[in-house]
Amino acid sequence: AGTGKFFVGGNWKCNGTKDSISKLVSDLNSAKLEADVDVVVAPPFVYIDQVKNSITDRIEISAQNSWVGKGGAFTGEISVEQLKDHGVKWVILGHSERRHIIGEKDEFIGKKAGYALSEGLGVIACIGELLEEREAGKTFDVCFQQLKAFADAVPSWDNVVIAYEPVWAIGTGKVATPQQAQEVHVAVRDWLKNNVSAEVASKIRIIYGGSVNGGNCAELAKQEDIDGFLVGGASLKGPEFATIVNSAT
Numbered sequence: 001a002g003t004g005k006f007f008v009g010g011n012w013k014c015n016g017t018k019d020s021i022s023k024l025v026s027d028l029n030s031a032k033l034e035a036d037v038d039v040v041v042a043p044p045f046v047y048i049d050q051v052k053n054s055i056t057d058r059i060e061i062s063a064q065n066s067w068v069g070k071g072g073a074f075t076g077e078i079s080v081e082q083l084k085d086h087g088v089k090w091v092i093l094g095h096s097e098r099r100h101i102i103g104e105k106d107e108f109i110g111k112k113a114g115y116a117l118s119e120g121l122g123v124i125a126c127i128g129e130l131l132e133e134r135e136a137g138k139t140f141d142v143c144f145q146q147l148k149a150f151a152d153a154v155p156s157w158d159n160v161v162i163a164y165e166p167v168w169a170i171g172t173g174k175v176a177t178p179q180q181a182q183e184v185h186v187a188v189r190d191w192l193k194n195n196v197s198a199e200v201a202s203k204i205r206i207i208y209g210g211s212v213n214g215g216n217c218a219e220l221a222k223q224e225d226i227d228g229f230l231v232g233g234a235s236l237k238g239p240e241f242a243t244i245v246n247s248a249t
C-alpha cells in the first residue's frame with residue numbers, strides 16, 4: 001500500500017435478497033474494521049435504502065451506476081440526484097461488466113463521471129484490459145485510452161479513486177499477480193503525471209480488482225502502488241470482506 005488512505009469497496013453486483021442482505025449487513029456491522037481504511041459497499045439500487053438504514057455509519061454506500069445527466073425522461077435509469085437523496089456517497093463507473101456486457105463506451109462513461117463529480121458524488125473509475133488485449137501487448141494502451149476518456153470529462157480528480165480491474169481476473173478466480181497489478185498501477189500513475197499533474201498522480205488512490213479474496217489480499221496490499229481493492233464475489237461474505245479491509249495493516 002502507498003501513502004494514501006487505504007480504500008476497499010465491495011461491489012455486490014446484481015446479487016442478494018432482502019434476507020441475504022440483512023444478514024450481510026449484520027455481519028459487516030459486527031466485523032472489526034481497521035480505522036484507517038475507507039470502506040464502501042455498492043448494493044443493487046433497490047436495496048440501497050435498506051442498507052443505508054441498517055448499516056453502520058463507518059461504511060459508506062456506493063451505487064453501481066448512475067445516469068449521465070440530470071434525471072427526467074430516461075426510463076430505467078437512476079439519477080445522481082436520486083442517489084444523493086438516499087445518502088449515497090460514491091458511484092462505480094466504467095465497470096467491465098457495463099463496458100463489455102451492456103456496451104457502454106469510453107466517452108459516455110467519462111461524461112457520467114464528469115456529471116457525478118460535478119454533483120458531489122465520489123467516483124470509482126474502473127479501467128482494465130481484456131485477456132486478448134493483454135496477450136497482444138496492449139494492456140497499457142487500453143488502460144490509457146480509458147483513462148483519457150475520464151481525464152477529458154472530469155472537472156477534478158479530488159473525489160476519484162481509480163480501480164484497475166483486468167477483465168480476465170474479474171469473477172474468474174484468476175487473480176493478477178502482485179507484480180502484474182503493481183506494474184499497471186505504476187503505469188497509470190505515470191500517465192497521470194504526464195497528462196494531468198504530478199500532484200494528482202501522487203495523491204490519487206489506485207485500487208486493484210479481480211478475484212481478490214481473503215487469501216490473496218495481503219500479498220497484493222504489500223505493493224507500493226496498490227492503495228486498496230474493489231471486491232466482487234468475496235464482498236458478499238462479511239468476515240472475508242473484513243479480512244480484505246484489514247489487509248494493509
Ligand code: PEP
Pocket residue numbers: 011165169170171172173209210211212230231232233234
Ligand atoms: C468486480 O466486480 O469489481 C470484481 C473485482 O469482481 P470479483 O472480485 O468477483 O473478481
